[in-house]
Amino acid sequence: DTGVSQDPRHKITKRGQNVTFRCDPISEHNRLYWYRQTLGQGPEFLTYFQNEAQLEKSRLLSDRFSAERPKGSFSTLEIQRTEQGDSAMYLCASSDSGANVLTFGAGSRLTVL
Amino acid sequence: AQTVTQSQPEMSVQEAETVTLSCTYDTSESNYYLFWYKQPPSRQMILVIRQEAYKQQNATENRFSVNFQKAAKSFSLKISDSQLGDTAMYFCAFNGGSQGNLIFGKGTKLSVKP
DSSP: OOOOEEOOSSSOOOTTOOOOEEEEOOOOOOOOEEEEETTTTTOEEEEEETTEEEOOOTSSSTTTEEETTTTSSOOEEOOOOOGGOOOHHHHHHHHOOOOOOOOOOOEEEEEEE | OOOEEEOOSEEETTTTTEEEEEEEOOSSOOOOOOEEEEOOOOOOOOEEEEEEEOSSSSOETTEEEEEEETTTTEEEEOOOOOOOOEEEEEEEEEEOTOOOOOOEEEEEEEEEEE
């Protein structure tokens, strides 16, 4: 098991462009979470899935943010029409539904110019 | 709403000494979990220790231990025999529901000096 994988690790984009991040969780974990972390702050919850069902999405920062987990395995987080304020680290984590311990990936750092 | 407060933005400790990081939280729930996560520079976040609120005994993991005061809603982390590799951001986190979602504090930056 290689843990939680995130791709790309770094993304530099121009304002107004769309970006997509991918997360591959630990294979036996059925829960998957997305967080955003800005410099000097703790992670901020965005959304989470149990299998393919998105059970909480009210914390997504705006309607420019969307996430999918089509087959209950990997997930994508898309940001449309990026703004400079979207620059942050986007963290993915996974867990077993019977546990409360989240295993985090290394994150995808987004820089919007 | 649940909140987690870490009042020490930065701390430093000499190698081999002991340091305590503070965390307080606010919740109306009676059963919940508390965590300390470590985030080394440019590396991913890893779990340090977990405490279940219904357990009175404080959790311990090798050099890491907690002082859990449920009535005071306090959850501090003690690191004994500090090592250079302990240099990292430390985040206190709370989980109060079935979703498993964590609420994090702002973190404490710990520097271990040789």
